[in-house]
Amino acid sequence: MKKIFSLCLILLFAGGIYAQQKPQKVPPVDLKTMDGKAFNTKDIKNDGKPIVISFWATWCGPCKKELNGISENFDDWVKQTGVKLYAVSIDDSRNSSKVAPYVNGQGWDYTVLLDENSDLKRAMNVNNVPHTFVLNAAGEIVWQNNNYTEGSEAKLLEILKKVAKGEKIE
Amino acid sequence: MIAQNSGTNLGEIHGNFQMDMQYYNPDSTIKAPPVPEKTGMNGFLNLNYTRDKFSAGLRYESYLSALQGFDPRYKGSGILYRYVSYTSDELQVTVGSFYEQFGNGLILRAYEDRGLGYDNALEGLRVKLHPYKGIYIKGVYGLQRSFMTYGPGTVRGVDAEINFNELFEKLTNKKTNVILGGGFVSKFQADAGTGAYIVPQNVGAWAERLNIHRGKVNIQAEYAYKINDPSFTNGYIYKPGEALFVSASYSQKGFGFSLSGKRIDNMDFRSDRSASLNNLEINYLPCLTRQYTYSMLTFYPDATQNTGEIGYQAEMTYKIKKGTLLGGEYGANVLINFATVSGLDTNRLNPASDSARKGYSNKSYFGFGQKYFEDFNIEIDKKLSQHCKLIAIYSYQTYNKAVLQGEPSDHTIYSQIGVADIVYRFTDTLSIRFELEHLYTKQDMGAWASGLVEFTVAPKWFVAASDQWNYGNADPTARIHYYNGTIGYIRKTNRYQISYGKQRAGIYCVGGVCRTVPASNGLTLTLISSF
16 A cells, blocks of 8 residues: 555656746645734735745744844835745744744844744755745746855845846846 | 646646765764764655645655664665645645644644654644634544654544634724634554553543734643553653643834743653653643754753643843944844743652552642753844944853753753854855854863854855864863864755764754754765755
């Protein structure tokens, strides 16, 4: 039985290997908002403007540096590109109740979501935090980056400007 | 990638890959055990396939043999995780392996942390229902993963949640949000009749939770109860189990405060009554202490005692405005945190008169017994100039080694730790980072000094070198250096990394990413990819 099951899966994947390059979309996964409400990722939307999904955690220094760095000029980013940023915290129930005080304490204007059991992290093949995705008007992932270096916010803004204009990202 | 064939959507495949390989140096100074095969390797590949409402996935894992520090029961290779799932607006069905959490996880949490070698995935069936607005129901039925195989006990559970503001139209726009939830989990394991006691074959546990949110205030509480469940970890006693977890927070722009408390009483819950350590745990009882990623701050780490503990935590964050005396030109962030954990206040019952075999009784329900762990810490994050940022942390920790490491002869360790993390950016692509840490204690191994220098050429290269020196050890021959050097290359979502030296296990944030790493001694090769 197990072998048949595995075989079926392998056949499914084999079907997918005859593939053309086309961007990925965000899979539908149940998350929570900071006030405990259910939220499904199919509701990640921004009226055809660019979207950033950034995985982070309260214990992750580089993640906080990145999101605080963006936060300094986020008003300008929104004016220039219309971007909406979803900050997905992978903190589990040890730290998830500290997410809201931290986020508000920092004054982040992001939509913060809780992925307490790493379901979205797994579905989007994220190995480690930070991991940042950029989505275009069609909700397709056009760019991703899985580490933070000092000053990398500039690169992200450049990508967002291109996405806002509907240009292709290489 | 998306599979497309003359206009027919065949779906998308994505995945990720990770491999860590180590070559071990024989080393007697740090009492490293000899490794006859000289190398160890952990690797895995995840594949996820999605097409419309349908998804499937698998993970191939290899432990040839498992890295030092991992449970040796991780042995060999195979596909231990595979699933097929169908999702619509009101229904999701998953067959195969899955991860799940009810509430805070007090009665059920199946999860994984590959870096720690933790994986208690359920193997069976899961149904999620969203029958009406504001109502969410989940049901699970399966066996638990135990390293390369599955445990003997069946786990069955159901969880429901009602969001009143979504359910009743009248409440939709009210300021106060109320969410009520509850779950029931039962495990079955046959009693072989070979043990000294007659044990329950079915053990049930239930939990109820409440979440109230109004404006800047959020309050959350969960209480769980488990019937008598004699097991190896509780010494085969028949006392029922309990867990209580509460938290309240207030936050506004520039200020946040949270207070949380917990009480755990005989709440170790496993699908095999003879299992121990990280094996076949059904529930998750979180620590209520600050989680760190700097090595000296995690030298003496807290760990939840599932058999019983009580504690609380308070945390405040404050943003000092730009242009003020303390804030300077760029402002600053301050975080103050205090957490304490003790054993329960109990009376051990005399086995001769304890005919019901309850083990112990509670003297006072919310009483604090012997101290297990305490941490007072303060952190300041400050941008010093356009090019330079500083994070400074001071922490005073109390660590009951006897309880937390199970070594009855040892004493309590009091330590003071200071950390400075400084980044200086030369240009848009060149930066240097220093991590300076010091741990002072009179007990155990004495004082440690630790330093790390990391040079980054964004976005592709980084080089780091570190040393941890146990200079304060009472035994001069034990004043050892733990040197480590790392070079990493990043291209898009691929990361290649080589390290050489000795490193303790923990979460390390090097090269702009945080990962859980095992202890190492020798050469380590790492390859990580996401596609």
